[in-house]
Amino acid sequence: MSDRTLRVRKHALAAATVAAVSCVAASAYAADRVNLAALANAQQNDEFIVKHRDGTAARSNAATLQNALNTVSSSFSGKGHALGLKHVRRTSIGADVVRASRKLDRVEAESLMRQIAADPSVEYVEPNARMTAFFTPDDTRFGEQWGYTDADAGINASQAWDVSTGTGVVVAVIDTGIVSHSDLNANIIGGYDFITDATAARDSNGRDSNPADQGDWFVGSDCGVTYNSNSSWHGTHVAGTIAAVTNNAKGVSGTAYNAKVVPVRVLGRCGGTLADIADAITWASGGTVSGIPANPNPAEVINMSLGGSGACGSTYQAAIDGAVSRGVTVVVAAGNNNGNASNARPANCTGVITVGAVDSAGARSVWSSTQKSNYGTVVDVAAPGSNILSTLNAGTTTPGAESYASYGGTSMATPHVAGVVALLQAKATTPKTPAEIETLLKNTVKPFPSTPDQLIGAGIVDAKAALDALGGGNPNPGTQTYSNGTDYNIPDNNTTGVSSSIAVSGRTGNAPSNASVSINVIHPYKGDLIVDLIAPDGSVYNLHNRTGSSGDNVSGTFTVNLSSETLNGSWKLRAADRAAQDVGRIDTWSVTF
Template identity: 90%
Template sequence: MSDRSMRALRKHALAAATVTALSCVAVSAYAADRINLSALANASQQDEFIVKYRDGSAARSNEATLQSSLSAASTGFSGKGRALGLKHVRRTSIGADLVRAARKLDRAEAESLMRQIAADPNVEFVEPNARMTAFFTPDDTRFAEQWGYTASGINATQAWDVSTGTGVVVAVIDTGITSHSDLNANIIGGYDFISDATAARDGNGRDSNPADQGDWFVGSDCGVTYNSNSSWHGTHVAGTIAAVTNNAKGVSGTAYNAKVVPVRVLGRCGGTLADIADAITWASGGTVSGIPANPNPAEVINMSLGGSGLCGSTYQTAIDGAVSRGVTVVVAAGNNNGNASNARPANCTGVITVGAVDSNGARSVWSSTQKSNYGAVVDVAAPGSNILSTLNAGTTTPGAESYASYGGTSMATPHVAGVVALLQAKATTPKTPAEIETILKNTARAFPATPDQPIGVGIVNAKAALDSLSGTPNPGTQTYTNGTDYNIPDNNTTGVSSTITVSGRTGNAPSNASVSVNIIHPYKGDLKVDLIAPDGSVYNIHNRTGSSADNVTGTFTINLSSEALNGAWKLRAVDAAAVDVGRIDTWSITF
């Protein structure tokens, strides 16, 4: 054995002995106070750590010594599974080093490894390279009053970091729409399906203008004993779905980047079944005789309306047609403190029927007789008490724009319709109405206490519903890593490729896929680095720029939305110039 080999062997043996000795005191004060174990509390798996070596230590000034220290920690590591393969990734701006394991570690393994690393007295601290996420809080001036978006409601504030409803159309079949500066930008198209010109108050029956003319009435007009001002109900519902958000004004919408198609069916004294059935067909992209085709077919229909009686063939046929076109129909359970099996369209099949809860998670109560309907046909619950949204100040005809709080299952329903929009915007391929219903039910939050009457399986949870789309806690953000070294041949136009094989996924990669690369090379100006998709498409990452002592290291965002997730992804490095050699040290792709 050579002298060099003997020295290496003695060095390895000494390192191993040192680690063994230190592992006996791994929980001693001098190590424990340098480990940030609390950072592991919310992490299910971890493969990257930040290690800071003390100034003046050999590991701080020499990469070979640093790697040797990491190898020593790996040797003494008491984890399970295949080799740890702890490698240095890069030095951070604070002088600490980012290191990465070749595989994911669970919490116990991560803690064990951190203790091994901290056992080296030259280590100043070690902590996980924890992932941070945006905490989006809109700057809308009255957002704080919208309790329905918090964890006490549908948990939209966390969901908005995943989806905002972009590209999805929601049809609101209601009283029509009024002009509102906090809503107008998200309103498109629409139609007035009220066939009775007197009820419509526009003098011409059905037309292409869905403007709400007011649904006020005096009791004698509608066979009741009371009078009523205009409700501007459709404007309130639309605001809950898609009010313009983060505009330093007013309120926020559940799916604030979705678009709303207002479909007017309710005027003076309400609306007729025939008009509503035609509206359902048209909104979902079906054909209605004499009416131009809807240029913006909806993926979601919101129906915060209803009446008593059995569903009936008219309603059911229209709803079946919408569902057959892939449209999810979300309807209100009703507010009469009765069994929703006696309310339609709540009792129709193929719809998602929504009950209402207050901020305590209890069944909503608005008066001695006005409470959320209940029963076996109610699928889920959502916030329906003191719901602030866009409105109009006119008592009969439209006046100035305003905001107001309403209560009712009518207010709960658009929360759910908005969540459906969030889901469809996030899904790789559109979900069927049945799949949407299953997702909402399976991910609903349990009621804080059992309701006094059944109002569904739980309270809709937007974030949990979105998480379920990929089956992982962080949908669409799984990281795949290859930590094997690949030497890059010098002056060779073919280069070398490192492969990561992805399987078990569905759909395409996202438009913001993340590729992290660490290539060690004394002159990166010689290198061309490409990501090669499974179908052979090439995405250039680095193309012979830069100077000496400057490795190709960093994270690159690439639009891979045209590429299938599954297959062999390759990182290719080519050094077509002479003299210098290097290696692909490690790389990963996240999507």
């Protein structure tokens, strides 16, 4: 008897196998009733919430419910260990809390939840996840710091602080120096004044160990411009955004408020010189500068909210290369001239993280008709840079009373990112390289609310998402399971077939050589099907190629060597039906790596 005849007979018997078909249909939709996303927030789970449908026996009878749980636990295929399931209580919404007899890791928990959901009477199942309060500091002006919490353009700092606060990380702020401020002083350590010109430094002695900001005010004719300027206290404002003392019932909060700031003074009257800034980069990162004592507090992060026009140049690049070689992440401002940042330095230097600015609507920051955030392909990420409140000083020339004020510029966006880098390094079990930090930030950005009028990076930095990818939300980021439970109908006798996609982001490096791909493709004749896994770069890995002359469905777990593939991107499962008569669907699939 031919295979095709067998298939015709099998179809004729279908009406007599309603119960079997019902079971297949029930399992086909099980994935839609399993909340796997919640597994990312806990390393182990032992309690689950199970909701049975109204009118089912398990919903109305406690003994029936326990019997159903016993059936699942007796057939549970975990890691070779027995498992018991016990009904704990019924919730106000009619769902039941059930507890396993031991802690389950993510893989076991997913398997158990799928087995529970295979029962057609189950409406849904999810972990009984533990929630915590997001830390909200009591700083009196925290509510004005939109850059931390704004839904459209904030960096999700409040959520990030439940994971990391920057403890143990040193950030060097290469800027105008520092003025005393009670909302900042406790987080300031060491520092140095690298301004060689005593006149520009205004301290009469050129370079010294005192990074105090003497004021950068000037008369236009002194600096070759047509305007005068009061002192900016720029370095103090930047430092406050990074590490203002937090939860002290006053003032503002810092992005990484338990980090320490080393102020490095390079900007005085009329700015600062390239040679001085290059030496400051070297010293701040733990390198040697002739005639200057070694930095007792080498930085893991350098913030440079400064710049000028022109190509990066050999001096800048050499200093930055040295810092990067010592494992220091260098974060720089894109500039405010409404131009391409490829013409601004150090924004255009290699090895730095270049930061553009957004306002509270998530749009490219505009400060005047001529001052807007620089843009272009050298800009890596964006961060809040309009109306940013931080620590300051009221003196117009020399230091006066401490104060707070709002500034705008990519100078203000940059310390948000430097602070997030400090959060990441504080959380990392081993320090991340500058390249790893850059990749992590780019892969976890918050999308712009609308497409910016010019390119200002991959998106808006998201501190919590970056920490989650590092391991803040998932303590075992090295192994994660990504799933798609949406049904995709497979066209009959069609070479193109249909694809189901899974987006992977926030990961670093390549996929492993033993990636696990689990699939459930519903089809009455698997000999018709070709099923492939397609990597983000388009590489095809065949999982099933028309094998088997009879039998329903292509289901199972495949181990695939994906070591040549980058983890991040869109992974696809493609199923093509290469013969006429039968149709099916991609029911659910997942990939673990």
